[in-house]
Amino acid sequence: MPRKLIIDTDPGVDDAIAILMALAASQLDVIALTTVFGNASTDVTTTNALTLLEIADRADIPVARGASKPIASNYIGPVPQVHGHNGLGDAPFPPPQLAPVAETAADFLYAGVAEHAGEVTILALGPLTNLAVALQQHPDLPSLVDEVVIMGGNALVPGNATPVAEANINNDPEAADLVFGADWDVTMVGLDVTHQINLSSAAIKRITIADTPAARLLADALPLYQGFFEARMGIDGIYVHDPSTIAFLLEPGAFTTQAWPIRVETESFSRGKTWPNLGDTDDSAPPAWRGRPRVKVCTDADAQRVLDLVESLLGANQ
Numbered sequence: 675m676p677r678k679l680i681i682d683t684d685p686g687v688d689d690a691i692a693i694l695m696a697l698a699a700s701q702l703d704v705i706a707l708t709t710v711f712g713n714a715s716t717d718v719t720t721t722n723a724l725t726l727l728e729i730a731d732r733a734d735i736p737v738a739r740g741a742s743k744p745i746a747s748n749y750i751g752p753v754p755q756v757h758g759h760n761g762l763g764d765a766p767f768p769p770p771q772l773a774p775v776a777e778t779a780a781d782f783l784y785a786g787v788a789e790h791a792g793e794v795t796i797l798a799l800g801p802l803t804n805l806a807v808a809l810q811q812h813p814d815l816p817s818l819v820d821e822v823v824i825m826g827g828n829a830l831v832p833g834n835a836t837p838v839a840e841a842n843i844n845n846d847p848e849a850a851d852l853v854f855g856a857d858w859d860v861t862m863v864g865l866d867v868t869h870q871i872n873l874s875s876a877a878i879k880r881i882t883i884a885d886t887p888a889a890r891l892l893a894d895a896l897p898l899y900q901g902f903f904e905a906r907m908g909i910d911g912i913y914v915h916d917p918s919t920i921a922f923l924l925e926p927g928a929f930t931t932q933a934w935p936i937r938v939e940t941e942s943f944s945r946g947k948t949w950p951n952l953g954d955t956d957d958s959a960p961p962a963w964r965g966r967p968r969v970k971v972c973t974d975a976d977a978q979r980v981l982d983l984v985e986s987l988l989g990a991n992q
């Protein structure tokens with residue numbers, strides 16, 4: 675039985691890669707996409723989610739529109755220099771014919787999880803606002819979910835949105851602190867591992883040369899994103915942030931994890947930093963971490979295994 679997945683996302687070029695990988699993986703059954711602000715506004719990310727499903731010929735998968743701002747602050751704003759003004763590398767896609775469902779992302783997510791109690795994994799690829807709203811509105815949500823896998827955070831390495839914070843967490847630190855504090859099985863696939871996993875320009879060429887709708891979409895969407903990494907980070911190719919979560923779902927053995935409670939800083943210039951408590955047991959932990967659940971934090975990855983998986987799911991054989 676394929677594993678049921680709800681993908682909460684802010685597409686986003688790397689979100690697009692991850693979604694296309696999930697749709698291509700026979701072990702995964704994507705039952706819904708829910709959208710959130712982040713790489714672009716919620717209007718834009720919702721349009722992109724619909725566009726992706728249309729291009730992938732998966733009109734059967736519903737899209738629910740989510741939050742357009744953080745739970746306790748203002749939206750920092752889009753990042754056109756990374757993902758383009760349209761969130762898909764400024765490639766000119768026609769407006770989708772599909773439309774979102776009427777329910778909000780938080781309600782739709784809860785309903786989907788409740789309908790298949792214990793069977794649904796939530797994959798969060800953007801700011802954690804929708805998950806936090808769902809938790810606030812439906813306190814029994816954690817008991818109904820199989821697992822939560824998050825692209826976000828940085829335990830032992832610097833940030834990417836600020837010197838100390840990763841972009842998804844930085845976009846809504848209060849929401850992230852709620853999600854890491856809830857009583858469910860959470861894995862954090864953060865910069866600790868994604869900054870180890872570099873899809874080279876040669877690999878991108880091999881993927882985008884394929885004669886498939888997914889490859890053609892990525893061929894159009896990737897150049898601007900790739901240019902950002904080359905210009906700003908000095909790497910050849912891209913870091914595969916969101917796609918690494920799909921690798922974690924399919925091949926968890928490619929990742930090393932540690933079980934640490936996480937707090938998210940919400941103040942001042944460290945806002946958005948995910949702080950693990952590395953040592954103490956619960957009783958002797960500092961008060962801020964005491965009683966917090968342990969999060970599975972990815973600290974190391976077999977990068978080649980992840981990259982091989984990205985290529986095999988997006989390659990010419992799809």
Ligand code: BDR
Nearest residue numbers: 686688689799841842915
């Ligand atoms: C994360 O932030 C977004 O820009 C990407 O889509 C990814 O989810 C990386 O820090």
Ligand code: CA
Nearest residue numbers: 686689799800
């Ligand atoms: Ca994302």
